[in-house]
Amino acid sequence: MSSRDQILARVRAAVADAPEAPEVSRDYLTTHTADDPAAVLDLLHENLADYRALVHRTRPEGLPALLARLLAERGATTVLAPAGLPAGWLAESTATRTDDTPASTAQELDAVDSVVTGCAVAIAETGTIVLDGSAGQGRRRITLVPDHHICVVRAPEQVVASVPQALPRLDPARPLTWISGPSATSDIELDRVEGVHGPRTLEVVLVEEGTSTE
Amino acid sequence: MSGTYLGMPSFPEAAREAVHNETLRENLRHATHTIRDKRAKAVAELADWAQLREAGRQIKDRTLRHLDEYLVQLEKSVTAAGGTVHWAADADEANRIVAGLVKATGEREVVKVKSMATQEIGLNEALEAEGITAYETDLAELIVQLGEDRPSHILVPAIHRNRGEIREIFARTMSEWGRPAPEGLTDSPAELAEAARLHLREKFLRAKVGISGANFMVAETGTLVVVESEGNGRMCLTLPETLISVVGIEKTVPTWQDLEVFLQTLPRSSTAERMNPYTSTWTGTTEADGPRDFHLVLLDNGRTATLADEVGRQALRCIRCSACLNVCPVYERAGGHAYGSVYPGPIGAILSPQLRGTESEIDASLPYASSLCGACYDVCPVAIDIPEVLVHLRERVAGQGGKGHRLEKAAIKAAGWVLNHPAALAAGEKAASKTRGLHPRRLPGAAAWTDSRDLPEVPPEPFRDWWKKNRT
Numbered sequence: 212m213s214s215r216d217q218i219l220a221r222v223r224a225a226v227a228d229a230p231e232a233p234e235v236s237r238d239y240l241t242t243h244t245a246d247d248p249a250a251v252l253d254l255l256h257e258n259l260a261d262y263r264a265l266v267h268r269t270r271p272e273g274l275p276a277l278l279a280r281l282l283a284e285r286g287a288t289t290v291l292a293p294a295g296l297p298a299g300w301l302a303e304s305t306a307t308r309t310d311d312t313p314a315s316t317a318q319e320l321d322a323v324d325s326v327v328t329g330c331a332v333a334i335a336e337t338g339t340i341v342l343d344g345s346a347g348q349g350r351r352r353i354t355l356v357p358d359h360h361i362c363v364v365r366a367p368e369q370v371v372a373s374v375p376q377a378l379p380r381l382d383p384a385r386p387l388t389w390i391s392g393p394s395a396t397s398d399i400e401l402d403r404v405e406g407v408h409g410p411r412t413l414e415v416v417l418v419e420e421g422t423s424t425e
Numbered sequence: 426m427s428g429t430y431l432g433m434p435s436f437p438e439a440a441r442e443a444v445h446n447e448t449l450r451e452n453l454r455h456a457t458h459t460i461r462d463k464r465a466k467a468v469a470e471l472a473d474w475a476q477l478r479e480a481g482r483q484i485k486d487r488t489l490r491h492l493d494e495y496l497v498q499l500e501k502s503v504t505a506a507g508g509t510v511h512w513a514a515d516a517d518e519a520n521r522i523v524a525g526l527v528k529a530t531g532e533r534e535v536v537k538v539k540s541m542a543t544q545e546i547g548l549n550e551a552l553e554a555e556g557i558t559a560y561e562t563d564l565a566e567l568i569v570q571l572g573e574d575r576p577s578h579i580l581v582p583a584i585h586r587n588r589g590e591i592r593e594i595f596a597r598t599m600s601e602w603g604r605p606a607p608e609g610l611t612d613s614p615a616e617l618a619e620a621a622r623l624h625l626r627e628k629f630l631r632a633k634v635g636i637s638g639a640n641f642m643v644a645e646t647g648t649l650v651v652v653e654s655e656g657n658g659r660m661c662l663t664l665p666e667t668l669i670s671v672v673g674i675e676k677t678v679p680t681w682q683d684l685e686v687f688l689q690t691l692p693r694s695s696t697a698e699r700m701n702p703y704t705s706t707w708t709g710t711t712e713a714d715g716p717r718d719f720h721l722v723l724l725d726n727g728r729t730a731t732l733a734d735e736v737g738r739q740a741l742r743c744i745r746c747s748a749c750l751n752v753c754p755v756y757e758r759a760g761g762h763a764y765g766s767v768y769p770g771p772i773g774a775i776l777s778p779q780l781r782g783t784e785s786e787i788d789a790s791l792p793y794a795s796s797l798c799g800a801c802y803d804v805c806p807v808a809i810d811i812p813e814v815l816v817h818l819r820e821r822v823a824g825q826g827g828k829g830h831r832l833e834k835a836a837i838k839a840a841g842w843v844l845n846h847p848a849a850l851a852a853g854e855k856a857a858s859k860t861r862g863l864h865p866r867r868l869p870g871a872a873a874w875t876d877s878r879d880l881p882e883v884p885p886e887p888f889r890d891w892w893k894k895n896r897t
Contacts, residue, residue, distance in 0.1 A: 221729035337700035409656025
C-alpha cells in the first residue's frame with residue numbers, strides 16, 4: 212500500500228467512532244472598530260507607527276513631491292519601480308528609476324537603494340499592508356531584498372478595519388505578502404531589533420482621496 | 426550538530442540538572458515573564474477573544490474529524506496550482522523524499538526557515554548524512570546551530586542563551602560556516618542581529634533550494650501560510666528555484682475564511698503582537714514570481730496514532746504558538762531541554778509521548794512533568810485541555826507497568842497490610858520516632874520521588890503516644 216493510502220486509511224480508522232463535529236460558530240466580531248473611515252485611517256496610522264513603520268499622509272496631488280522628498284532624504288540614487296506603478300508617482304524624483312524584470316538577480320536587487328510600491332489592502336487594527344503582486348506591486352522579492360521600502364496606500368478604498376474584512380478582498384491564488392512594520396527579531400533576550408533580513412526601513416504613505424476641501 | 430534526542434534521560438533527571446543552572450533559570454525567568462505579560466495585554470485588546478478561541482477549537486476539531494477528505498482536497502488544490510504532493514508515513518520516509526528532491530536539483534546546500542516538523546524528523550542530520558548542508562536562517566535557530574546546541578523553546582529556540590553567550594558563539598563559529606562575525610563584535614542585540622544579517626545574506630542570495638514548514642494549509646485553495654518576523658522566511662520562500670515544504674497533516678484548515686480566526690489568535694498568543702511582521706501565503710507556483718518548483722511533503726509520523734486516541738487527539742489542534750510554555754511553572758524552572766523533544770513545555774508533555782509512544786523512559790516520564798495547575802489550558806488559543814490529556818496519559822503509562830509502577834504497587838500493598846494490623850503500626854511508629862536522627866534524606870527504592878521532593882520529618886513522638894499522654 213502506498214504511504215498516501217496508508218495515511219488516509221489510518222485517519223479513517225482513527226476517527227471512525229468519533230462523533231460528528233458541530234458546525235463552526237462564527238460569533239466573533241468582524242471588526243473591533245467603529246465604522247468611520249477617518250477613525251479607521253487614524254488607527255492604521257497609529258498601529259503602523261507603533262511597530263516602527265514611518266508613516267506620512269498626503270493628498271493625491273502632493274504624492275509625487277512627497278515621494279521625491281523621502282527618496283532624497285534617504286540619499287537614494289536608484290529606485291526600483293514595479294510594472295504598473297502610476298506614471299506620475301516618481302515624476303519629481305531625481306533618483307534613477309530601474310524596472311523590475313524577471314531576469315534581474317537577487318544580487319542586483321541588493322544593490323538598489325529603494326523600492327516604491329502600491330498595495331492591495333491595508334488593515335488598521337493590526338497595522339498591516341498586504342501586497343498581492345498585481346500592477347504596481349511587483350514580485351515578492353522586490354520588497355524584500357532592497358533595504359528601504361516605500362508603500363503607498365490609497366485611502367479610504369484600500370483600507371479595511373480588520374483581518375476578517377481583509378481576507379475576502381484577497382485572492383488566495385496570488386502570492387500574498389503581509390507586512391506589519393519592518394523586519395524585526397526578538398530572539399536575543401526578547402529585545403526587539405529592526406531589520407534582520409527584510410528592509411530595515413518601511414515607510415508608508417497614506418494618500419487621502421476624500422472630497423474634503425478644508 | 427547535536428540535534429538528536431536519542432538516549433535522553435527522563436524528565437526528572439534532566440530537570441534536576443537544569444534547575445541548578447542559575448544562568449539558565451535567570452534567562453528563562455526573564456524571557457517567560459516578559460512575554461507572558463505582553464501576551465495578556467495583546468489578548469485583552471480583542472473583546473471577542475473567547476469567541477475566537479472557541480471558533481479556533483471548532484475549526485480544528487472539524488478538520489480532524491474529516492481529515493481524510495480535507496487532505497485529499499488539499500492534494501488536489503496544490504496539484505492544480507502547479508505543486509507536487511508527497512506523502513510520508515514516518516520520519517525516515519520524509520527525510521528520504523526531501524533528500525531525493527534536493528539531489529535531483531544537483532545542489533548540495535539548502536536554506537531553511539525554522540520548522541518544527543523538520544526538527545521533529547531530524548531532517549538536517551539526515552541531509553548531512555547524504556552530503557547536503559542545511560543552513561538554518563532564523564536568528565535563534567542560527568544561534569542553536571552554530572552553538573551545536575538544541576532548541577529549548579518553540580518560538581524562541583535560543584531562549585536559554587543570553588547576549589554574552591550569543592556573542593561568544595558568533596565570534597567563535599561563524600567563520601566555520603561562511604562569512605565570519607565582524608571584528609570587535611559586542612553583545613548589543615542590534616550588532617548581533619547585523620552580524621547574522623551579513624552572515625546569512627550571502628547564503629540567501631545564492632540559494633537554489635529552500636526548505637520550510639507551514640503554519641497552515643488551506644484545503645479549499647491549496648494555499649500554504651508561513652508567519653514570521655525576520656524576513657528569513659520570505660527569503661527562503663521566494664528566492665530559491667525549488668521550494669520544499671514539510672508539513673504535519675494536522676496543519677490543514679478547510680477554508681480561506683478560517684484564516685481570519687488563526688491570523689488573529691496566533692500572533693497575539695505567540696509573540697504578543699497584533700500581527701507578526703511578515704506573513705507569506707502561496708498557492709502552488711506563480712509564473713515569474715518565486716520558486717519554479719514547489720513540493721509539499723505531508724507528514725504523518727505518529728499523528729494518525731494520536732488522532733486515534735479520543736482524549737489525546739485534541740493535542741493535534743495545536744498551532745505551535747508556545748503560550749503554554751511561557752506560563753508554565755515547571756517549564757520556567759526546568760527549561761526546554763529537560764523535555765527531551767523538539768516540543769518542550771506543557772504541549773510537549775502531551776504531544777511527544779503521543780507522537781513517539783510511551784515506551785522510552787523519557788516519554789513515560791513526560792506526562793508527569795507538570796503540576797496540573799491548568800495555566801496552560803487557560804492561555805491556549807485552541808482550548809487544548811492539557812491537564813486532562815496529561816492525566817489520561819499518566820493512566821496509560823501506569824497501565825503499561827514498568828519499574829516505578831511495580832515498586833509503587835508493592836509499597837501500597839505493604840502499607841495496606843500495616844494499616845490493617847494496629848499493633849504492627851504502633852510498633853513501627855515508635856521505632857521510627859526513636860531512630861529519626863538516622864533517617865536518610867532519600868528513600869531507597871523511591872528515589873525518583875524523593876530526589877525532587879523533601880521528605881517530611883518524622884515527629885519526635887508518635888501521635889498515638891501524644892494522644893494517650895494529653896487527652897486520656
